[in-house]
Amino acid sequence: MTSTVTSASRVPQRRILRTAIPGPRSEELAARRRAAVAAGVGSSVPVYAVDADGGVIVDVDGNSLIDLGAGIAVTTVGASDPGVAAAVAEQAAHFTHTCFMVTPYEGYVAVAEKLNELTPGDHEKRTVLFNSGAEAVENAIKVARLATGREAVVAFDNAYHGRTNLTMALTAKTMPYKTGFGPFAPEVYRMPMSYPYRDPLGDDGVAAARRAIAQMETQIGADQLAAMIIEPIQGEGGFIVPAPGFLPTLVDWAREHGVVFIADEVQTGFARTGSWFACDDEGIVPDLITMAKGIAGGMPLAAVTGRAELLDAVHAGGLGGTYGGNPVACAAALAAIETMARADLAGRARAINAAATAKLRALADEVGVIGDIRGRGAMIAVEIVTPGTTDPDPALTKAIASAALAEGVVVLTCGTYGNVIRLLPPLVIGDDLLDEGIGVLADAVRAATR
Numbered sequence: 001m002t003s004t005v006t007s008a009s010r011v012p013q014r015r016i017l018r019t020a021i022p023g024p025r026s027e028e029l030a031a032r033r034r035a036a037v038a039a040g041v042g043s044s045v046p047v048y049a050v051d052a053d054g055g056v057i058v059d060v061d062g063n064s065l066i067d068l069g070a071g072i073a074v075t076t077v078g079a080s081d082p083g084v085a086a087a088v089a090e091q092a093a094h095f096t097h098t099c100f101m102v103t104p105y106e107g108y109v110a111v112a113e114k115l116n117e118l119t120p121g122d123h124e125k126r127t128v129l130f131n132s133g134a135e136a137v138e139n140a141i142k143v144a145r146l147a148t149g150r151e152a153v154v155a156f157d158n159a160y161h162g163r164t165n166l167t168m169a170l171t172a173k174t175m176p177y178k179t180g181f182g183p184f185a186p187e188v189y190r191m192p193m194s195y196p197y198r199d200p201l202g203d204d205g206v207a208a209a210r211r212a213i214a215q216m217e218t219q220i221g222a223d224q225l226a227a228m229i230i231e232p233i234q235g236e237g238g239f240i241v242p243a244p245g246f247l248p249t250l251v252d253w254a255r256e257h258g259v260v261f262i263a264d265e266v267q268t269g270f271a272r273t274g275s276w277f278a279c280d281d282e283g284i285v286p287d288l289i290t291m292a293k294g295i296a297g298g299m300p301l302a303a304v305t306g307r308a309e310l311l312d313a314v315h316a317g318g319l320g321g322t323y324g325g326n327p328v329a330c331a332a333a334l335a336a337i338e339t340m341a342r343a344d345l346a347g348r349a350r351a352i353n354a355a356a357t358a359k360l361r362a363l364a365d366e367v368g369v370i371g372d373i374r375g376r377g378a379m380i381a382v383e384i385v386t387p388g389t390t391d392p393d394p395a396l397t398k399a400i401a402s403a404a405l406a407e408g409v410v411v412l413t414c415g416t417y418g419n420v421i422r423l424l425p426p427l428v429i430g431d432d433l434l435d436e437g438i439g440v441l442a443d444a445v446r447a448a449t450r
């Protein structure tokens with residue numbers, strides 16, 4: 001495996017359990033929270049953090065947990081990368097905000113240059129910055145509609161694109177994301193995805209794309225369609241990797257018909273899948289790409305990068321936002337990207353995949369509940385089913401995640417059926433810690449299935 005940067009970690013890279021999970025101080029904070037914080041915000045882990053570094057999160061009771069979630073694929077470079085921390089402090093000491101729409105600054109321009117360089121394709125590109133993934137998605141759709149003069153937008157089964165009104169419409173799963181929050185934005189159409197484990201078309205990605213194309217042609221009409229948005233590997237939907245040929249076939253059709261192809265790489269971007277972007281692995285070039293999560297070492301930043309003729313079609317003042325491209329977040333992004341390149345975190349993601357999937361495959365041979373192991377780079381999923389069937393078992397999935405947490409390992413779940421355990425470790429996690437974390441998860445699977 002490639003070397004890691006954990007030898008220099010500020011916080012000891014060890015799993016330490018001092019109390020039950022959650023401990024008494026976390027319980028106290030949970031009580032305060034219930035009286036103060038809106039109940040609609042959930043937390044998958046009931047401990048309160050005081051520190052985080054490399055592959056560990058330290059809680060208020062002194063427990064040190066192995067982090068296999070990276071705050072949902074955000075802290076790719078760790079939660080306190082020294083380069084990011086220094087860049088944030090330095091920028092904050094000068095100015096925290098002027099508003100790029102009032103008094104612009106170099107950091108925003110430098111991030112735009114960097115993203116234009118790193119994203120797939122060597123065409124002329126432009127970038128615009130925002131605060132969240134959902135905001136980037138909303139704006140990509142705005143750009144596509146204005147540039148094409150068309151209204152319809154296609155999203156796919158199992159898609160997750162955010163929680164604002166338009167992105168709720170694009171998101172597939174009703175509970176908890178949509179139920180009760182309608183009406184949703186109009187002119188959004190949903191198409192069948194390629195989901196090799198569950199799709200009768202299996203590994204035939206070209207046939208799966210043709211199925212979606214046939215529906216788009218009959219139900220919408222290519223000339224009515226502004227954009228198609230898709231996660232190259234679906235995140236919240238269950239780390240669904242479409243069959244080979246699916247994405248390239250869609251891209252070719254979109255290009256032929258003037259439909260803007262938007263890759264939502266909010267979760268897959270920035271070394272997570274073993275390349276800068278998941279589109280790179282597929283050999284596809286999106287017209288627009290949305291980014292957030294891993295982009296800025298934990299600081300809130302998001303971006304839309306894409307063809308200059310699309311982004312420059314929008315009139316001045318049509319895109320923006322008070323905080324979009326905040327200078328502190330831009331400084332963090334430049335530092336995080338620098339760490340990813342210097343430490344070859346894309347290579348590290350591939351090494352994590354090799355180590356983790358070998359262990360998980362051995363586990364699958366031992367227990368009957370693992371229906372599928374999939375993913376790319378450090379985006380790895382285990383789908384939990386009733387043995388001998390493909391029936392999802394969300395209760396068991398939850399029990400496994402809770403059992404791992406009780407032993408000090410943070411693992412997240414996801415999936416349209418709530419039956420997927422997803423591993424998204426910070427890419428700076430050390431080999432030993434990763435190994436230990438997966439070992440604890442494996443024991444949790446064994447214990448839950450006994």
Ligand SMILES: *Cc1c(COP(=O)(O)O)cnc(C)c1O
Nearest residue numbers: 132133134160161162235266267
């Ligand atoms: C998380 C996510 C979003 C939404 O990002 P926020 O920053 O939470 O608004 C959009 N698309 C994908 C693929 C995501 O994973």
